[in-house]
Amino acid sequence: MMQELADKIWENPGFHDAANRIELAWLTKEISGIDDSHADITDATRLIRSAAILACSETADHRRAAFRVATCAYDLFGTGQVPLDQALRVVLTRLGNFPSIGTRADVASARASLPLMLAAEEIASADAHEVMINGQTVLxxxxxxxxxxxxxxxxxxxxxxxxxxxxxxxxxxxxxxxxxxxxxxxxxxxxxxxxxxxxxxxxxxxxxxxxxxxxxxxxxxxxxxxxxxxxxxxxxxxxxxxxxxxxxxxxxxxxxxxxxxxxxxxxxxxxxxxxxxxxxxxxxxxxxxxxxxxxxxxxxxxxxxxxxxxxxxxxxSVEPTVAQNFLVTTVESATKGKLVIHTAGDGSRTLRQVATLQLGRTVASRTEKLVHIPAVLGHGHSNIIYANGAAEAESVALQLAELMSDREPTEARLALSDLAKEAVHANYALVECVKHGVAFHYSNIPTQLRRAIEAAVSSGEIDYLVCTSTLLQGVNLPAKNIFMFAPEKGRTRALESTDFWNLAGRAGRLKREFQGNIFLIDYDKWKKKPLDGPKDSVVTPAIESSLNEHHDQLMTVIAGAPTEGRRDETDLETIFVRLYTDFKGGDLNQTFERAGLAVGDIQSGLLETALASASEKLTLPAAVLRRTPNISAHKQQRLYDRLTAKIALGTDVARTLIPSHPRESEAFQSYADVLELCHEVILGIDTSKNLHRFHALIARRWMLGFPLPQIIDEQISRNASKPVRTTIRSTLDLIEGDIRFQAVRLFGCYSALLVYALDSAGLLDMVSSIPSLPLYLEIGASDKTMISFISLGLSRVTAMKLNEMSARKDLDTVGALQWLRTRPLEALGLSPLLLAEVRAIVTA
Missing domain, CATH: 3.40.50.300 (P-loop containing nucleotide triphosphate hydrolases)
Structure with missing residues (x-):
């Protein structure tokens, strides 16, 4: 019955005309603050009645429209003339969108005023959606x-x-x-x-x-x-x-x-x-x-x-808990800053003009558009601005902060500024930006600082966040408005439509607002038009795409032939190690079948023959090779052969192969020797340029727990001719890319092969002397006490400061927690955010 009614409403052109009018009126008020005559209370009451029926439909389009028109009607007319709070509550209940009821206080309290029949309907529906979590009832x-x-x-x-x-x-x-x-x-x-x-x-x-x-x-x-x-x-x-x-x-x-x-x-x-x-x-x-x-x-x-x-x-789930409006924002006059804004509705509708605005300032360059348009259209709201890379994110944030310089820094913003100094450097662009409610967010920012930025955005202390594609990697950080101009992911590669829709899904915050806005600046100039592209993607597992699309290149890697520095070389090497391990373990056919490759056909036959040929050259067991799965088995074999040749020279020579602990005086040379060998054999790097020595130096400092500001200071001194901002970013890249990824990979491979080589030579007693360098590099610590503090959930910055205060460097997690609980926290001399971190651990 209700489905038939919903279908009739949907087929009525009058409904769509009224829905268009009320959406346009809502957007006009939202963007320019003007109440126009696009819609009236009669439209609103008819639409919200229709929405109450459409909300019962099983058709996704009907349900999305019900949410959109009901929230627009309520936002425009409130409860002054008719009880739209009650009507909206009925629509949200029928949609099963109970969390959104708490978005507005009068909607949240409207059940007591509902007619008995509708109140009973809600109670029955709510009972079916109720669960108990941690002793609390949740809808x-x-x-x-x-x-x-x-x-x-x-x-x-x-x-x-x-x-x-x-x-x-x-x-x-x-x-x-x-x-x-x-x-x-x-x-x-x-x-x-x-x-x-x-x-x-x-x-x-x-x-x-x-x-x-x-x-x-x-x-x-x-x-x-x-x-x-x-x-x-x-x-x-x-x-x-x-x-x-x-x-x-x-x-x-x-x-x-x-x-x-x-x-x-x-x-x-x-x-x-x-x-x-x-x-x-x-x-x-x-x-x-x-x-x-x-x-x-x-x-x-x-x-x-x-x-x-x-x-x-x-x-x-195709039903978002908030609605999104896609607003094509065209710069009609760059000199005068004249904007014309059209709506595409949920992204699928024909463009309709909403407003014409005059910014009163020039918006000619890309940076000017990403600064001045959000500054005006996002005023008073939570905003995300998408930037193409870390350098652009910093530039846009600095200019926005300059526009907001009359804002007085709050205590929370000053605390975040202090954390940016401690976690990165006193000259880091973020230090000044956050004082004025502006921040940026990209992948190589230390985790603790990034989480503090996210918390400040959630609390409203930061209302302008300039981000990069990092936000696509699952970080849950919604905002009222999102601004994009020709967005890219990686270097000069236009954002794919699925990534675009993923990013757009962050517009609108559950329980904060009913609708979010995505402003598409100069959309006609974008390389790709993602509004026309698919919202979902077909996922092809990496192993499957390589087997089907890069067969010849994979065969080259399996054969151990030189490759020409392909960008996907590591991908192919990883697939080689996986296939080789399965070949040796008798699981190759299963892997082929699950990857969609027919067992016994020409392609799988060629691969199996190539793996059998590789097996004749490789003496390393598959169980050893798979400990470093992203390095070719042939490269691992060559490194192993170099190690065994040295071990054959005697016990004293074998002992020199064991890397030093970071605290030992000869650690730097020890790491330089290991990396020189790995750079030559695994990476194919010309070691005469001494990159291995530089990486050994930074790796040791990182493992010793040196503060990042100190490491950055040294880099600024080394690169005095470069802009400081550039040096800070390149040092963050160095730590994340070369130390916490590449060096972890190389030392991990070296250690795994050394363990096997020593064991094979009957020198198993030496194995216990090999330090856990991959772990030390991953977390930036080598003292057991500092590692224990990090294991408790403290950041590296906090763990480093506490480690300096502790006389013992061998505390396990239990001992580290006990040490914390016996200290007066205020006497630790930590800045506010670091102190809050410790307090959260101690009181957990």
């Missing part, structure tokens, strides 16, 4: 309820949902329910970036606050072989860190596996490694519950096929 959306019911039935799930759908809230609630007993339990929560490790770990700690049962350990640092695995733990890690845990502990397994941003299985060598660690986890516990979560995937069945799982439940 879920339709999508969240569907996810919750599947989770508590221990089903394996593949889901696609926009950023605003609230899947993380449900996942974390489910984890707290899982641990609401005393049973041993292990969960692996896989995330693609270190930034997401910090975000998820922090959210989980908040989730478990006040829990009556024994709170599980939230483990984010790689677990070495000497550390006993916790009985109850959630391991929030990247695939690289999970790989280390799997290698260090034969008993490391998971009863629940969560794969966040699961579409990253398509991302080259890291995608191959992600697939590999999931395979390993499923081998160790075939009964594991697993959830694959992504923003927008069309082929959700890919996960079941790739991992040989035939019981994966697939579902998507």
């Amino acid at each position: 879920l959306t339709d999508f969240q309820q569907n996810l919750w019911l599947n989770l508590i039935q221990s089903r394996r799930i593949a889901l696609a949902a926009p950023t605003s759908a609230g899947k993380s809230f449900v996942l974390q609630g489910y984890l707290s329910a899982l641990f609401d007993n005393e049973q041993p339990k292990s969960v692996v929560y896989l995330v693609p970036t270190r930034a997401l490790i910090a975000q998820v770990a922090e959210d989980l700690k908040v989730q478990f606050q006040g829990m009556h049962q024994d709170v599980p350990d939230i483990v984010t640092v790689p677990v070495d072989a000497e550390t006993t695995l916790a009985q109850r733990a959630i391991y929030v890690m990247t695939q690289e860190r999970v790989q280390l845990a799997l290698g260090a502990h034969p008993d490391f397994s998971a009863s629940v596996i969560i794969v966040d941003e699961a579409h990253s299985i398509a991302d080259g060598s890291r995608g191959v490694l992600l697939q590999w660690v999931i395979d390993d986890l499923l081998i160790r516990n075939p009964a594991s519950q697993i959830l694959f979560a992504s923003p927008a995937i069309r082929n959700l069945d890919v996960f079941g096929r790739l991992f040989g799982l035939d019981d994966v439940v697939e579902f998507s």
